[in-house]
Amino acid sequence: EETIDSFAKKLKDLLSYQNDCPSPVTKTLSCTSVKAMGTLASCPTGMTATGCSCGFACGSWNVQNENVCHCLCPVIDWTVARCCKLA
Template sequence: MKSTIWFLPIFMSLLHLMTPVHTQASRDSSVNKKIPEALNSRKPKKLSCTSVKASGSWASCPAGKAVTGCSCGYGCGSWDVQNGITCHCQCAGMDWTAARCCQLV
C-alpha cells in the first residue's frame, strides 16, 4: 500500500515532464521571425547635406535641415549655432559666414 501511495505522485511528475513545453522556445522563435520582418519594412535613412553661404555674420539653413558645422571669413574660428538652424560668426566685421546643413531623408 505504501509503495502505491508513492508511485502515484512520481508517475504524475513524470507525466508532467513528458508534456511539451512551448514557453521560451516559442517566444524565441516568434521573435526571431519578427526581427527580419521589422528590418525589411524600414527604409534605410540617408543623410542629405548642403552648404549655405551668406554675407555678414549670419547664415541660416533651409527649412527641415539642421546646422552640422559653420565656417567664417577672415580666418575667424569663433562661431556658435543658434536654434539649431543658424550659424553666427562672433568676430567683428565678417565678410561671409557659411553653414553646413543636413537632414535625414
C-alpha cells in the same frame, strides 16, 4: 472584442504595410552648404547646422535655434552654414 472580420482587417492592413516598412533602411545623411553675406547664415527648413565657416579666417561661431550659423569675430564678410538632415 476581436472578431474574425476585425482580425482579417488588421492582417490586411499589416500586409499592405509591409511594403512601406523598409523605406527607413535606405535613409542617408544629406548635407548642403548655405553661404550668406554678413555674420548669419540660415539652413533651409528641416535641416540642422552641424558646423559653420566664417570669412576672415575666423573660427569662432555659435549656432542659434539649431539652424542659424553666427560668426563671432569683430569683422566678418561672409558666413557659411553646413546643414544636414536625414533623407
